[in-house]
Amino acid sequence: MIDWQAFTPISAFTGGMIIGLAVTLLLLVAGRIAGISGIVGGLIELRKGDLAWRVAFITGLLLAPWLWRWLGELPPVHVETSDAVLVLAGLAVGIGTRYGSGCTSGHGVCGLSRLSPRSLVATILFMAMGMSVVYLIRHNID
Amino acid sequence: MFILITALLSGLIFGLGLILSGMTDPAKVLAFLDVTGYWDPSLALVMLGAISIGFFAFRAAKQRGQTLLSAPLRLPVSHVIDHRLILGSLLFGAGWGLAGLCPGPGLVLAASGHSAGIVFVTAMLLGMAVFDGLERYRRADSKPDDRHQEKIGRQ
Numbered sequence: 001m002i003d004w005q006a007f008t009p010i011s012a013f014t015g016g017m018i019i020g021l022a023v024t025l026l027l028l029v030a031g032r033i034a035g036i037s038g039i040v041g042g043l044i045e046l047r048k049g050d051l052a053w054r055v056a057f058i059t060g061l062l063l064a065p066w067l068w069r070w071l072g073e074l075p076p077v078h079v080e081t082s083d084a085v086l087v088l089a090g091l092a093v094g095i096g097t098r099y100g101s102g103c104t105s106g107h108g109v110c111g112l113s114r115l116s117p118r119s120l121v122a123t124i125l126f127m128a129m130g131m132s133v134v135y136l137i138r139h140n141i142d
Numbered sequence: 143m144f145i146l147i148t149a150l151l152s153g154l155i156f157g158l159g160l161i162l163s164g165m166t167d168p169a170k171v172l173a174f175l176d177v178t179g180y181w182d183p184s185l186a187l188v189m190l191g192a193i194s195i196g197f198f199a200f201r202a203a204k205q206r207g208q209t210l211l212s213a214p215l216r217l218p219v220s221h222v223i224d225h226r227l228i229l230g231s232l233l234f235g236a237g238w239g240l241a242g243l244c245p246g247p248g249l250v251l252a253a254s255g256h257s258a259g260i261v262f263v264t265a266m267l268l269g270m271a272v273f274d275g276l277e278r279y280r281r282a283d284s285k286p287d288d289r290h291q292e293k294i295g296r297q
Binding site for chain 1: 151169179198211217223
């Protein structure tokens, strides 16, 4: 059942288009894929001669909430997950995105944009798995 | 220098798009993943919006064959759907479903000072570092074999 009160189609689609603009900029000028896990992973690997643009991109990303807060108020955030589960989730996301070579941005946005079969498989799998985990937590554990 | 300023701007715009889209709120992401409950389809529209622009960007880049600065494109070359892609994506999906956070929104949430974001990102970076360490170990381990093959090849 669609939760019409929570559904925010206009800000979601507009926000998505702005993300698409960021992807376009990085691709056409730097020739790079705007996949967050790949960009951060390359930083952790300390790939020689390939660090500066990664640092610049991540710096920009981290500045975004500060710029937003300077202009107005950040939208409210709701977290009910315990720290222990957040750690578990972070570890799974860190290892999983590196092992699978991408996350929601690298596979889900960039990969699907360039019609990559690998990214289509990855996106279907991480979405199905995410939905399964939420189902198990919310509807199957009493 | 121009590339660095572009990368910084791209990251900034990416982050602003994430905040506007609502995806920095884990509850909203979890509501998208909760298809059998009160479903919030917003995340699908975020992806659709991004792809509606990205599709033309990648088509233009491929037609041009190089960047606007006439430098080579650095696009992924692998076409293999292997166990790494499958297991990695499943593991990522499990973590995503546990917290409603993926790398981009996680970093933005951490930068805004939210403790959940900081805890998640610290663990995520640790996970990436563990993966990197294991990969180095695996590569170092497979080196003798490579040398052996090289020797055979030369003879």
